[in-house]
Amino acid sequence: MAYDMLTILGPTASGKTSLAAHLARRLGAEIISADSRQIYRGMDIGTGKDLSDYVVDGVSIPYHLIDIADPGYKYNLFEYQRDFLSAYQDIKGRGVFPILCGGTGLYIESVLKAYKMMPVPQNEELRQSLEGKSLEELTAILSTYKTLHNTTDVDTAKRAIRAIEICEYYRSHPQDFVDFPDINCLVVGVDIARDLRREKISKRLRARLDEGMVDEVRRILDSGVSAEDMIYYGLEYKYLTNYVIGNLTYEQMVSELEIAIHQFAKRQMTWFRGMERRGFTIHWVDACLPMDEKVEVICNLLQA
Numbered sequence: 001m002a003y004d005m006l007t008i009l010g011p012t013a014s015g016k017t018s019l020a021a022h023l024a025r026r027l028g029a030e031i032i033s034a035d036s037r038q039i040y041r042g043m044d045i046g047t048g049k050d051l052s053d054y055v056v057d058g059v060s061i062p063y064h065l066i067d068i069a070d071p072g073y074k075y076n077l078f079e080y081q082r083d084f085l086s087a088y089q090d091i092k093g094r095g096v097f098p099i100l101c102g103g104t105g106l107y108i109e110s111v112l113k114a115y116k117m118m119p120v121p122q123n124e125e126l127r128q129s130l131e132g133k134s135l136e137e138l139t140a141i142l143s144t145y146k147t148l149h150n151t152t153d154v155d156t157a158k159r160a161i162r163a164i165e166i167c168e169y170y171r172s173h174p175q176d177f178v179d180f181p182d183i184n185c186l187v188v189g190v191d192i193a194r195d196l197r198r199e200k201i202s203k204r205l206r207a208r209l210d211e212g213m214v215d216e217v218r219r220i221l222d223s224g225v226s227a228e229d230m231i232y233y234g235l236e237y238k239y240l241t242n243y244v245i246g247n248l249t250y251e252q253m254v255s256e257l258e259i260a261i262h263q264f265a266k267r268q269m270t271w272f273r274g275m276e277r278r279g280f281t282i283h284w285v286d287a288c289l290p291m292d293e294k295v296e297v298i299c300n301l302l303q304a
Helices: 018-026 079-093 107-112 125-128 135-142 156-170 194-211 211-223 227-231 235-244 250-277 290-303
Strands: 004-009 030-033 098-102 185-191 282-286
Touching: 004 018, 004 235, 018 098, 018 290, 030 079, 079 098, 079 107, 107 250, 125 156, 135 156, 135 250, 156 227, 185 290, 194 211, 194 250, 211 227, 211 235, 211 250, 227 235, 235 250, 250 282, 282 290
Parallel strands: 004 098, 004 185, 030 098, 185 282
Antiparallel strands: none
């Protein structure tokens, strides 16, 4: 291999997980997830884990950083870097090739660019000063910081406040960081046409509702996780929780959630295009190509 690792990225509903699994089968590789919500146990349908995608030709593909935290916990970027590094070193130490796969651009960029991170404590005074501000106001404040922030996932006021809290801490607490390795990585993006992406998102949302996504949210809430914590996770969990607790009708929930997922996919693509402007070379592969052709194209790139 000419590379230390392969990264497969793309927007939601682009088929990146299935592609990564087929590549892993071909290469004898293992997959490291780069999804900020699939790390939570029991949050399966809403996060689109689709664990059946990790079975190719009857063979289960090993995966990492899925189902590693309980619902209600607020996992962060510092922890992701730590856990990624542990998984990466374990895989490489066994002489196996790793594939990083996901749609959380900040997670991917943080490990490929070796961003130097540190744990950020809560700042109650800052939180109180921001309390009551709208998401639009908080987003405007967030835009004033130069520190990298994950605007892809900032879709609730609580998440925006946490992002501001992190940015403020980094600005006022310069210190030494733990070295993070430089990884020679081939980055491949799954290129899916906007109209097809929208069609797949809408179809997949209805399939997941039929599969019991509402019951999944009810089960998590019944286990003791607060509605506020569920709403924090955004997207499916934000809208389904608001439906379950009576803030939205079913029709409102479906309509607003569908719009939110389309907007989320657009923000993901904006992030990936931003990665290219920040110096990444992303080799885009047509999502509509047959799986065997996509795998062959990427294997040829790995050997180049």
